[in-house]
Amino acid sequence: MKIFFTVSIQGRQYFEKNYQKITDFLEDEGYENNNKSFLVGKISKKGKEKILKDSEYIHQNKQLLEKVHQADLCIFECSHNSLTVGLLIEKALGLEKPVIVLHLSGHKPKFLIGLENDKFQLVEYQEKNLTKNLREAITKASVLVDKRFNFFVSSSMLAYLNNVSRKLGVTKSTFIRNLIKEYKKKNH
Secondary structure, three states, X not given: OEEEEEEOOOOHHHHHHHHHHHHHHHHHOOOEXXXXXXXXXXXXXXXXXXXXXXXXXXXXXXXXXXXXXXXXXXXXXXXXXXXXXXXXXXXXXXXXXXXXXXXEOOOOOHHHOOOOOOXXXXXXXXXXXXXXXXXXXXXXXHOOOOOOOXXXXXXXXXXXXXXXXXXXXXXXXXXXXXXXXXXXXHOO
């Protein structure tokens, strides 16, 4: 299973040991972490975030968003709040990826309070039970991983699908999934 894992760069000075424990766990369990440089941004030797040029920031975010898109499952350690990580969580859920957000006890991420989604798990841990809680969350999330389904449509159906998805501001896949969900609700 391909997993995207990232954290807050500012949280590194407080939670780096936990970040490393999660990375080691994923590697030991045989998961492919498609975000090897799991820190968002770079840290200078003084411990402060390196200020990126606009072009570097845009390039970095495009790479991260592509990695989220390629992943089967996304894991975020959010004991320290981060707008960039929040954006990545929103993107992952928009792509209907299962999302696990980990946080140390006493460090609940305020920006996620009230977020409800069938594919979202907010998992509290203590250092002694981090790997146990993560293993359970991955097991639960792995059931929610979407399977790719390809099919052919006529050019007129594709044109209609392109127009309606653009008009609604959703992807073609999301539009089709919503149709199936509506049909399922009506007939069950």
